[in-house]
Amino acid sequence: MRRTDRLFDIIQILRDGKLHRAQDIAERLEVSVRTIYRDMDTLAASGIPVEGERGVGYMVREAITLPPLTLTAEELEALNLGMAIVAEAADPGLRAAAESLADKVDAVLPTEVISEADTWKFAVYPFADAARGFAHMAPLRAAIKSRQKLDLHYRRIDGTLTHRKIRPLHMEYWGRVWTLTAWCEARDDFxxxxxxxxEDLTPLPELFVDEPGKRLSDYVPD
Known part of the structure; x- marks a missing residue:
């Protein structure tokens, strides 16, 4: 597993707001406790509000996504895409400008939402990772709004290509990487x-309605 993928998994574990021991996280991700300690240091340095200490446990108390009141999804997508393109340019001046823009965005984010926000300089995920997903943003937003089922091919972290039929529910932003929370009909679970x-997605001629147990409000992160 790539380190960036492991860091993403750690964020997913911590997002429930509960205290998690490094030993438990290490066993779940099949790495050493020392590796988890280093990963926690990286997340903290990247602006993720991780609290805790070695030998006790770790947790995230504050929200770590940008709220819709700060930027609309379309505005955030446009800004992120532009920064992704510029940050991959060979011109060092343009790369520096992208980082400067990140600083300016940080400066206007409300501190009560993201304390001493450093999210746009988040070093865990390269801009190239985010850029790969932008082609899917518009159809995903449309499907969530219209409650339309999707057929998608998804490349799991281990490289395996899977085929899923889903009910798209919600998108979130995690420091240059977007995630989609959905009800997976193949797994009968979130x-x-x-x-x-x-890899690709296709809107299906099927709409869905709220059903108990399958709504976003029913989702509880592992």
Whole structure:
């Protein structure tokens, strides 16, 4: 597993707001406790509000996504895409400008939402990862709004290509990477997909309605 993928998995574990021991996280991700300690240091340095200490446990108390009142989804997508393109340019001046823009965005984010926000300089995920998923953003938003089922091919972290039929429910932003929370009909359970790992998607001629147990409000992160 790539380190960036492991860091994403750790964020998914911590997002429930509960205290998690490093030993438990290490066993779940099949790595050493020392590796988890280093990963926690990386997340903290990247602006993720991780609290805790070695030998006790770790948790995230504050929200770590950008709220819709700060930027609309369309505005955030446009800004992120532009920064993704510029940050991959060979011109060091343009790369520096992208980082400068990130600083300016940080400066206007409300501190009560993201304390000493450093999210746009989040070093865990390269801009190239985010750029891969932007082609899917518009159809995903449309499907969520219209409650339309999707057929998608998804490349799991281990490289395996899977085929899913889903009910798209919600998208979130995680420091240059977007995720999709959905009800997976193949697994008969909720699943969280990284948008940049979606190979392709097709809107289906099927709509869905809220059903107890399958609504976003019913989703509880593992």
């Amino acid at each position: 699943r969280v997909f990284r948008v940049d790992l979606i």
